[in-house]
Amino acid sequence: MNGKVIGTVLILSGAIAGAALYYLQVYGYYHEVKAVAGEDVTLVSLSSGEPEPILYDNFQAIDADSSPIRYRACFTTTMTQATLSETYVAAEKPQPRNAPGWFDCFDAEKIGEELANGTAIAFLGHKNIHYGVDRIVAITSDGRGYVWNDLNNCGEKAYDGTQVGEDCPPRPETGQ
Template sequence: MTGKILVLALVLSAAIAAAAMYYLQVYGFYYEVAAEPGRDVQLVPQGGGAAEPIDYANFSAIDADSSPIRYRACFETGLSLEELSARFSPAEDPEPLNAPGWFDCFDAPDLARALQDGTARAFIGGKNIHFGVDRIVAVTDAGRGYAWNALNNCGQKAYDGTVVGEECPPRPEN
C-alpha cells in the first residue's frame, strides 16, 4: 500500500510540475504591451540614424521580461512597400520567431513565406533595443505589419560564447 501511495504522489507531482512549466512557458511570462502612439512602430532610415515613427493603426503587442527576444507585435499601415523601401533600411535575412498560439495575429510561418515570395519586406525597426538585439519590422503588400526582436551579430556572438570584438558596443553591467 505504501508503494502505491508513493507512486501516486510521484506521478501527481510530475503532472503538476509539467502543467506549471507549460503554463509558464506559453502564458505566464507574457504581458500585453501598452500602446504608445508614435513610438510603437519605428524604422531606421537608409544610411542610419535614429529610428523614425511611421503611420500605423490597430496595434497589438506582447512582451516578456524573461527574454529580450519574446517581443511580438501586429499592426496595419497605409504605407506601400515601395514607399517604405525607398526610405528605410532593409533587414538582412529576417527570420520571424514563433509567437504563442494564443497571440493569433502573429503567424510566423505565413510571414516567413510572404517574406520569401516577396509579398512582404522586412526593415530594421531599431538597433540594439537590448544588448545584441535588434527590432525587425515586416510589412506585407496588403498593409499588415509585424514586429519582433532578433539577435544581431553581436548578440549571437555574446550568447554563444564567441569573443564579441571591438565592433560591438560594450555589454551593460547588471
C-alpha cells in the same frame, strides 16, 4: 500499499510540475503591451540612421520580461512598400520567431513565406533595442505589419559564449 502511495505522489507531483512549466512558458511570462503613439512602430532611416515612427493602426503586442526576444506585435499601415523601401533600412536575413498560439495575429510561418515570396519586406526597426538584439518590422503588400526582436551578430556571439568583436558595442553593466 506504501509503494502505491509513493508512486501516486510522484506521478501527481510530476503532472503538476509539467502543467506549471507549460503554463509559465506559454502564458505566464507574457503581458500585453499598451500602445504608445510614435514609439510602437519605428523604422531606421537611411538618411539619419536613427529609428523614426511610421503611420500605423490596429496595434497589438505582447512581451515578456524573461527574455529580450519574446516581443511580438501586429499592426496595419497605409504606407506603401515602395515608399518604405526608399526611406528605411532593410533587414538582413529576417527570420520571424514563433509566437504563442493564443497570439493569433502573428503567424511566423506565414510571415516567413511572405518574406520568401516577396509579398512582405522586412526592415530594421531599431538597432540594439536591448544589447545584441534588433527589432525587425515586416510589412506586407496589403499593409499588414509584424514586429519581432531578433539577435544580431553581437548578440549571437555574446550569448553563445564566443568572443565578441571590436565592432560590437561594450556590454552594459548588469550590476552583478
